[in-house]
Amino acid sequence: MAGRRRLSDLERLEIVRETRKGVSAQVLGKRFGVTPRTIQYTVRREKLRKRDSGIRTAQIGTTVTPEELRDFEALLGRHGITSRSDGMRRLIQAANGVFQPDEHLADELKAFRAALNRVGNNVTQIAKRMNEANNKGMRPSFGPSSLGQMRSLAGFVLDFADQVDLLTRRRTDGISILVNEAMKELVDGEE
Structure with missing residues (x-):
């Protein structure tokens, strides 16, 4: 049995980038000289690494009225929070008991x-x-x-x-x- 090829860090990053563009595991496997399963494992490992290291990769967005935005920013200011993103992140983290069924x-x-x-x-x-x-x-x-x-x-x-x-x-x-x-x-x- 021949030795398995080891991917470099740069190759792993390129695999993840190409997968996001929609390139299949079979095509990437041939390009990098590895099996499609190795490609899938590499992509999965990168997702787990980002999740485990706390890297923020998801975004949310919402449309509000100017009055709602003004009230939200006033609330943030009263609590010493300087950015909308930080305020939303804190609300999401604190929402554990707030948005339960009543x-x-x-x-x-x-x-x-x-x-x-x-x-x-x-x-x-x-x-x-x-x-x-x-x-x-x-x-x-x-x-x-x-x-x-x-x-x-x-x-x-x-x-x-x-x-x-x-x-x-x-x-x-x-x-x-x-x-x-x-x-x-x-x-x-x-x-």
């Missing part, structure tokens, strides 16, 4: 959904009766009791909207408190 919010929204379904059914029944009367050429019966039911229904829908708004505001305030606490801890050196 069971209480989910339960509340489930109850709201059920209530809204009941309202929808009532509206459907009213519309059905009115259409039936219209199809028979009759004037729909719409007396004081029906008017009272409609007013009650409209009041319920408005109250429902207020409750959902209050619930989401409370949750947003809670998340803001958690994020501010996380930022303060990170500024104090707990990275």
Whole structure:
């Protein structure tokens, strides 16, 4: 069995570069005189090396309004963080407990959904009766009791909207408190 060819550091870097361009392991194996498996191993080893050494290779980006950017930069400034990148990195590192599913919010929204379904059914029944009367050429019966039911229904829908708004505001305030606490801890050196 012939001795295996050993790749130099420069050859390994070139293999990784060429792989990113889409050159196959078979083509690179022939070019460098090694097996395709050696090429795959070299690429995998480089990825693991970058991950293990903490080299940042992934990027994120987001589009925000000028007001959101101004508020974010003000928050960073209050905590002594000098760059957006550093602030985002710290938020990502601190997000471990912040972005977990909110069971209480989910339960509340489930109850709201059920209530809204009941309202929808009532509206459907009213519309059905009115259409039936219209199809028979009759004037729909719409007396004081029906008017009272409609007013009650409209009041319920408005109250429902207020409750959902209050619930989401409370949750947003809670998340803001958690994020501010996380930022303060990170500024104090707990990275």
